[in-house]
Amino acid sequence: xxxxxxxxxxxxxxxxxxxxxxxxxxxxxxxxxxxxxxxxxxxxxxxxxxxxxxxxxxxxxxxxxxxxxxxxxxxxxxxxxxxxxxxxxxxxxxxxxxxxxxxxxxxxxxxxxxxxxxxxxxxxxxxxxxxxxxxxxxxxxxxxxxxxxxxxxxxxxxxxxxxxxxxxxxxxxxxxxxxxxxxxxxxxxxxxxxxxxxxxxxxxxxxxxxxxxxxxxxxxxxxxxxxxxxxxxxxxxxxxxxxxxxxxxxxxxxxxxxxxxxxxxxxxxxxxxxxxxxxxxxxxxxxxxxxxxxxxxxxxxxxxxxxxxxxxxxxxxxxxxxx
Amino acid sequence: xxxxxxxxxxxxxxxxxxxxxxxxxxxxxxxxxxxxxxxxxxxxxxxxxxxxxxxxxxxxxxxxxxxxxxxxxxxxxxxxxxxxxxxxxxxxxxxxxxxxxxxxxxxxxxxxxxxxxxxxxxxxxxxxxxxxxxxxxxxxxxxxxxxxxxxxxxxxxxxxxxxxxxxxxxxxxxxxxxxxxxxxxxxxxxxxxxxxxxxxxxxxxxxxxxxxxxxxxxxxxxxxxxxxxxxxxxxxxxxxxxxxxxxxxxxxxxxx
Numbered sequence: 011x012x013x014x015x016x017x018x019x020x021x022x023x024x025x026x027x028x029x030x031x032x033x034x035x036x037x038x039x040x041x042x043x044x045x046x047x048x049x050x051x052x053x054x055x056x057x058x059x060x061x062x063x064x065x066x067x068x069x070x071x072x073x074x075x076x077x078x079x080x081x082x083x084x085x086x087x088x089x090x091x092x093x094x095x096x097x098x099x100x101x102x103x104x105x106x107x108x109x110x111x112x113x114x115x116x117x118x119x120x121x122x123x124x125x126x127x128x129x130x131x132x133x134x135x136x137x138x139x140x141x142x143x144x145x146x147x148x149x150x151x152x153x154x155x156x157x158x159x160x161x162x163x164x165x166x167x168x169x170x171x172x173x174x175x176x177x178x179x180x181x182x183x184x185x186x187x188x189x190x191x192x193x194x195x196x197x198x199x200x201x202x203x204x205x206x207x208x209x210x211x212x213x214x215x216x217x218x219x220x221x222x223x224x225x226x227x228x229x230x231x232x233x234x235x236x237x238x239x240x241x242x243x244x245x246x247x248x249x250x251x252x253x254x255x256x257x258x259x260x261x262x263x264x265x266x267x268x269x270x271x272x273x274x275x276x277x278x279x280x281x282x283x284x285x286x287x288x289x290x291x292x293x294x295x296x297x298x299x300x301x302x303x304x305x306x307x308x309x310x311x312x313x314x315x316x317x318x319x320x321x322x323x324x325x326x327x328x329x330x331x332x333x
Numbered sequence: 334x335x336x337x338x339x340x341x342x343x344x345x346x347x348x349x350x351x352x353x354x355x356x357x358x359x360x361x362x363x364x365x366x367x368x369x370x371x372x373x374x375x376x377x378x379x380x381x382x383x384x385x386x387x388x389x390x391x392x393x394x395x396x397x398x399x400x401x402x403x404x405x406x407x408x409x410x411x412x413x414x415x416x417x418x419x420x421x422x423x424x425x426x427x428x429x430x431x432x433x434x435x436x437x438x439x440x441x442x443x444x445x446x447x448x449x450x451x452x453x454x455x456x457x458x459x460x461x462x463x464x465x466x467x468x469x470x471x472x473x474x475x476x477x478x479x480x481x482x483x484x485x486x487x488x489x490x491x492x493x494x495x496x497x498x499x500x501x502x503x504x505x506x507x508x509x510x511x512x513x514x515x516x517x518x519x520x521x522x523x524x525x526x527x528x529x530x531x532x533x534x535x536x537x538x539x540x541x542x543x544x545x546x547x548x549x550x551x552x553x554x555x556x557x558x559x560x561x562x563x564x565x566x567x568x569x570x571x572x573x574x575x576x577x578x579x580x581x582x583x584x585x586x587x588x589x
Contacts, residue, residue, distance in 0.1 A: 025585050077586075083427045085586040108429035120424050124347045133343060136335040137430055 015189055015221050016059040016082060020091035023052040023081055023245075051077045053245040054091070061188075062219040064211075066226070066236030066253075070330040074245040075225045079191050082223070083113050096188060109138055112187035116194025119174050120181055121166040127177040128162050131184065138185040148184045155210045156180065156203070171198035179207065183214065189221045196231055208234045229323045241329055248329060253322060260325045264297045265318035276308040294318060336430060337438040344442025355446060358403065366399040369516065385520060390547065393458050397543040398515045400454050403447040405481045405538050407488075407505050409440050414492035414499075420587050433573070437482055459546035469555045470545060476562040477538050483569035484534050490573060493580030514540025534565050 029045040051074050059065055069075045080086040084100030098107045121130045135145045153159045156176045161169060175198055196204045214220050224235060239256060241249040270276050273290050284296045348355060370392055377388045416422040425432050463470060492498050510516050513535035520527055541558050544550055
């Protein structure tokens with residue numbers, strides 16, 4: 011039986027904001043009385059995540075992804091509904107829960123600015139109660155994979171963004187947490203480093219059954235890592251399925267992409283179809299009926315035929331635009 | 334416990350890295366001290382009689398209270414404000430560490446050099462008192478340190494409701510300088526006024542502790558001061574816990 015590590019039912023979170031009036035007159039009016047507005051950041055979210063899953067949390071800017079992560083990590087308190095992570099309410103901040111989660115906010119480094127990364131790591135070693143042998147073994151492995159050995163004694167303020175991000179990842183993973191929340195983990199990293207991190211996270215997930223919840227605006231992160239995507243829009247859960255199921259859902263029915271060798275349509279067009287040319291060699295064919303009758307197919311001229319399945323980026327664009 | 338020791342050590346390393354900041358804070362306090370001595374010198378030179386204090390006693394008093402000002406500062410109030418403002422508090426909230434404990438370790442690390450300086454000054458100017466009441470004085474100093482930390486931690490919780498709290502700095506400094514007896518010994522005030530303000534937290538940390546080190550109070554008074562300080566510490570701690578919990582519910586995790 012798969013173990014549930016995160017369970018949310020009818021989860022709601024809202025906060026109060028203030029409307030700021032324009033101009034000097036408006037600012038003076040606000041000085042005496044401000045208009046309050048209630049923002050529903052998370053609305054009735056039901057979500058279950060099992061041990062060992064890698065879940066991509068997606069949504070446009072301001073959709074509520076980071077708010078959801080903050081609720082799951084105990085930074086924010088829910089307004090209503092139920093939330094349970096590793097059997098406890100995250101907002102209670104129980105040490106047993108906090109010792110088993112790792113959180114990486116991609117745009118906020120947790121390294122001590124004035125000291126080398128090793129000083130932060132030694133402090134975290136004590137905080138998470140990691141034995142010296144396990145610490146040294148894990149750090150060595152992580153430094154090898156992420157190529158960090160030569161920078162470990164350099165003050166953090168002298169490191170590049172990519173180097174800081176890698177060290178932040180080390181800080182998040184070295185104590186083998188059960189759940190890892192990664193908010194934009196590959197931001198600022200070069201392509202090789204991104205690949206290294208993808209490979210490493212997949213390995214950690216496989217070996218230690220670490221549950222990973224990942225948000226990223228780099229589609230590659232999601233495609234390479236996530237088995238399942240949860241799409242949030244205006245605080246609500248819009249989709250929750252595997253990437254394959256999502257692709258199938260958005261697949262354009264009776265539509266095919268044909269690549270020809272000579273730039274010509276490899277069959278005769280008739281009234282049962284619409285043909286549009288995407289580029290010099292590629293055509294999009296949409297059939298009205300779903301079946302192709304006699305068309306004098308020139309097989310030798312065909313490079314490839316496939317169903318018109320949009321890529322994840324296009325699917326997400328469509329979903330985000332719909333709202 | 335090791336966690337907090339490591340946090341303290343890290344902060345000491347940071348303080349030693351920025352030598353200029355440390356030297357500058359010493360210089361600014363020395364200037365303040367020299368100004369105070371200059372003013373009192375002028376007062377004594379004008380043939381005013383101050384029965385309770387000779388000029389040399391006043392100078393020693395000012396040296397010790399200036400050192401107190403180095404050690405007991407309001408930095409943690411503004412640190413929490415900064416962390417709330419820029420979202421750095423999130424980092425603390427997701428770690429298995431007490432926010433208060435981390436803040437105490439950070440504060441102690443930051444003040445470690447001044448703790449050393451203050452201790453040296455006590456040994457120089459308070460040797461007579463120390464010989465007679467060593468353990469009591471140590472107890473008083475430790476309790477005062479904790480009590481003051483709890484006071485400023487309590488004040489820092491206001492940061493959950495007020496976004497910019499830097500305007501509080503001059504107000505707090507003024508309160509501390511006046512009520513703590515940093516500018517002048519509080520027992521020079523009219524009796525009625527002195528009676529009202531004498532046991533305020535700033536006065537215990539500043540005026541009274543300085544007079545204890547100067548050997549002006551017996552064991553009974555030191556015990557009373559210690560008990561009052563402990564009482565304050567407990568009250569501030571309880572209030573801190575309650576208000577901090579309320580503040581966290583209001584916190585929106587901003588900055589990320």
